[in-house]
């Protein structure tokens with residue numbers, strides 16, 4: 001099986017990035033280098049995760065992040081590793097991280113790119129050996145080079161992404177990304193220390209039979225979401241929810257399905273963060289033929305106003321997202 005360029009399964013990530021760059025005659029290699037920097041940090045974080053139980057890196061770090069969540073030690077380690085790799089790589093002027101209150105200026109004032117990152121996704125699953133991940137979005141700066149990135153550079157809508165992806169640290173470690181020309185997945189071979197093309201041209205099924213939502217907060221769901229969950233049960237869909245966005249998203253991307261983190265009466269804006277969770281996965285799913293909304297609006301068109309703003313997420317197979325939206329719409333029309 002080959003990707004659109006005819007690159008066979010087993011092609012290294014490096015070679016793939018290089019070949020893809022040739023697609024863009026004006027490309028100057030900076031985005032390619034940035035992707036390599038992310039892959040390098042992923043290898044280091046993967047090693048820490050695989051040995052977490054042996055090293056003193058499990059458990060809480062003893063501080064809270066700007067979201068008021070208790071940081072896990074691996075949240076902090078992953079944050080340090082990715083920031084270091086992006087800073088040393090030289091291509092990124094500013095970083096937005098879930099674990100940092102403010103945007104980080106790397107000092108690479110010539111850097112053309114802004115990266116928004118969730119260094120460790122699925123923190124509640126870190127110590128229990130369940131798949132976790134890293135999520136990243138890449139934007140070109142709009143301000144002049146030669147100075148730090150501005151808030152306008154940081155607060156760009158998802159449609160401005162030039163790249164996005166995630167790493168899933170699961171039974172195998174994979175890097176899945178897009179630069180707006182399809183979605184490709186690479187599996188890490190730790191014995192060779194290389195990512196190899198294993199999932200070329202990922203396309204998500206138009207529909208599926210898997211729904212992923214935390215029904216533990218069912219009582220606080222909007223009526224439309226309650227009705228969609230009932231619809232899934234009436235149609236004997238399988239409920240699958242591991243509590244790691246990357247893990248639930250990846251499964252549904254390959255098999256067909258929908259992941260929902262709705263607004264609730266307790267959390268009217270939902271839980272997930274637009275800048276470094278929703279936008280990246282929305283870009284990926286759309287490039288794979290899927291859909292991502294906040295229940296009514298396209299995630300990628302939402303104009304951010306804050307670095308850590310939250311938004312509801314309905315993402316996955318397009319027909320399933322459409323169906324969920326129908327129930328929400330019907331609820332609005334009734335009220």
Ligand SMILES: O=P(O)(O)OC[C@H]1O[C@](O)(COP(=O)(O)O)[C@@H](O)[C@@H]1O
Nearest residue numbers: 118120121122123124214243244245
């Ligand atoms: O426990 P809940 O409320 O279902 O939330 C689970 C969701 O929260 C997250 O853990 C949030 O991400 P972080 O772990 O990066 O904070 C998602 O990965 C996951 O889908």
Ligand SMILES: [Mg+2]
Nearest residue numbers: 118121122277
């Ligand atoms: Mg997360």
Ligand SMILES: [Mg+2]
Nearest residue numbers: 098118120121
């Ligand atoms: Mg996180």
